[in-house]
Amino acid sequence: MNRDLLSKEMISQVRGEDEQEQTSGSYRAATGRNPISRLLDYVSGVFTPILPAMIGAGMIKVLISIFMSLGFLSDQQVFTSLLSDQQAYTILLVISDGVFYFLPILFAASAARKLNSNMFVAAAIGASVLHPRLTELFQSGEEVRFGDLSVIDGQSASSIILMLVVVWMASYVEKWLDKHTPYWLKVVAVPTLTLMIFIPLMMFVLGPLWGYLGQHLSDGLAWLFDNAGVFAGLLLGGAMSLLIMAGMQYIMVPIMISSLATLGYDHVFPVVVAAVLAQAGAAFGVLFKSKNVKVKTLAFWTGLLAMMGVVEPAMYGVTMRFKKPFVAALIGGALGGAFMSLFETEATAIGGISGLPSLGLFVGPTFIYAILGMLISLVTAGVITYFMGFVDEKDEHSQVVSTSGMNASPSPNSVVEKSPGS
Template identity: 50%
Template sequence: MDKQQLSKDILKLVGGEENIDQVTHCMTRLRFNLNDNKKADKATLKNTPGVMGVMENGGQFQVIIGNDVPVVYNALVGNMSKGANAGSSGASASTGEKKKRNPISALFDFISGMFTPILPAITGAGMIKGIVAILVALGWLSEESSTYIILSAIGDGAFYFLPIILAISAARKLGSNMYIAAALAAGIMHPSITELLADGHNSSFMGITVIAATYSSTVIPIVLAVWIASYVEKAVDRVVHASLKLLVVPTVTLLIMVPLTLMTVGPLGTVLGNGLSGGISWLFDNMSIFASILIGGTMSLLIITGMHYALLPIVVGSMTTLGYDFIIPLMFAANLAQGGAAFGVGLRSKNAQTKSLAYSTGLTAVMGITEPAMYGINMKFKKPFIAALSGGAIAGAFMGIFNVKSYVITGLAGLPSIAAFISPAISTLIYALVGGLIAIVAAAIITYILGFQEDNAPQAAATPAAEPATPATTTSAPVVKEEAKAQDEQIFSPMTGEVKPLSEVPDPAFSEEIMGKGFAIQPTEGRAVSPINGTVFSLSKSGHAIGLVSDTGAEMLIHIGIDTVKLKGQFFSPKVQAGAKVSVGDVLMEFDREEIEKAGYTTITPVIITNMHQYESIESAGRTTITEKELIYTAKA
């Protein structure tokens, strides 16, 4: 394909150079900040050969190209008269003043960045609470036994000390010291403070009233406190001499913020948190069907725009204060409806490859991972997406009528998380299952009745690969490769460390397997070696991402850490260039793991196959710890 012509077509179809405020690229897509998104011709772009898809997300207009995106980007910048304004990283070109970030988008980004990393902890604790409830309900566990006390503590611990967990995550997102934030949370939760403010009795600090409040299991008070503390910490840091920073900055920050939180920020946050939880509870108590139809029918739209992250504080707040939540059941209904719509496409389609993709992505949606079905099938054919929204609304109405609640916070709202609906009354579980079945069947039937147009659909549609929202530039043009028939592929470990499931990676693009499948490694040493025999396809200038293609066609991504692109290459030392031939065990990258973590970034490293549409499954080697060059998994063709 003529990448030069493709870049000219894209430039024209996004509204021309005068409509581009800024353009960047990631590993698989061009990311435009346009002056006016309405000037872009999305319909024509979607059907342009070489364009896999088009999305609008977080204020960005994204054109999905695939692994050849660096070539297209370079050609695009070359065709822009102001392309010389590209940033020093080579990853951005601007035709004007950079716009201020949309405050709403910034808020959603903060909420998602804060809650996503802690979901495994509260999900695991929540599932344990559910298991304990089942054991008690069946009479297999006595509430008087020491076993019950210990299991309950395991389940309740993450929720009771949620402010400390949130403080660490929020500080990391804000770029402030995580341990000062944890100390702040520990201060307001100290048993002496809890006892002092118990039973609604106000106290005082240096003559100023301290309003009675309990901060265990709360969300908003500590988030507000850490946000304000980040400004206090940075202000103190600016005026203190380097030799005194370690002593003065944390001392002053804590002395200011702990009393301030107890006197003002904490009580205000408590009022806001109780108001949100109480408001949601009132809404579902008095307008249950309307609220359920509205949320169930629009949940997928919220996910597309990223606005669903705004619901996370409400979900967590309801769960910690009320013991249950109404929103997760509606998310469950919406996800299963996406799967049902994809099944409907499979039933009606005349194209064998479309059928196969529809059934496979529909199954993943029913399991709780909706992006492949939503972007690869339902939104592609338009009417099935409408059917999915309708199915979510119909199932939502059922959930509302029967007052279905979730008693556990789940990482994925799909069939594997059905235990979230188990309560002492088994009827809740039954209603949830019936509601999920209604979502699938309703969406499938509506899709079949409405039909869809297949003429413009690619004959071998592959789900567009998502990727982290951080730019990734290549040190040189990527290797041009041809897609060959896939063969079974053995993937060897690129580093020494602890093997983790992708679900534990604090980035939805990896944890929800949107980019591909595989495993992650928490490294204990600071280097990465080749996991396959093949070619280095691309290498980010920042060093955090390495793309490879094996000799038998497996396309791989090794992504060292999350958000580490922001380090701009600091602490990374590449040992190869794009285009280099490599064998298993050849050193690709050395990095300073300790310094990266000191800078506030996790070094957990996804090792994934990005062209999973060519493979049926992956099989784990079953290791929990691993060393370089040991087999980590096998991709089955």
């Protein structure tokens, strides 16, 4: 083989130059829109190739949740017909949770692919903050510092938005380094400098700032629930999907635990459930409104998963992708959350999954309000999605993920506006 050709091929592989013309082209086309639309396009486009893995893992998570709710499976009791020891239960949880635990790594690689930078360098950036040794330091309960610098915590490390911002910044620096580094040095210098710049930036600067912001949001929401009642439910129910995007969905957990310990019930978890059901409702709205069979299929299954508490596939793969359904989900979550707070709906425990399987946690004097609040979120988001309309996709140019996990970009004429009267 020609030596120059071999060298070019090696450099191409190292730089990760898989020229995804359709993907990068659609990304460039999106740059002419408003920033919010571009952000949603970016996040949804990054998520699309990961959908098959998340749907499969989500379905396993739902089945485990159903077995637990029926009493066949728990962390204290084994499913006797299948399981022989406690380790088997743990393995089942790992199977269902592995994709979600390492989602920042998958997002980083997918984002780099979309931005036409090295996806494995991006994955290394994401993997650094999930290393078991770093996790052990945080689990020790001591403050983790690097000299005088704070270090990213586990909550911030799970932030999808933070990871996408870091990979986006790294893509520009990586391409600049590639352009200005001597040819013979690129294979070493470009990935090394990229990692040396952006892992510390994320660990010691952006991550702690993100965690600091999350702590203040938690304190503010706690104050609202103590003093503002219905408005607190309205705000948290409407903002919960945004908190999931930011990786801050767990900021209210300490407040829930404290409330359960002191009062025996909690008013925050019902609002979270309302927001989850709103995402399911918006996905079902897409199901009934779309004329595209593939879109309808995806909306059905992701909506079903969201109803069972696994909200990410519906949010990233359907509602955020079509934009207006995402707005409808925020509105539905806000109204359902306000209803939950208005009638002081109580949860007697916190569930590991926050959809229909969590109904048993609301058994008590406010059980009927929990059901009504869920229905308000579900139906409101679905109805708003249907009548607000969205930009649908024609069958022949669908962007819906295939079984291989790859997506095809539509031509400029492959979308049609779904108006309320259509």
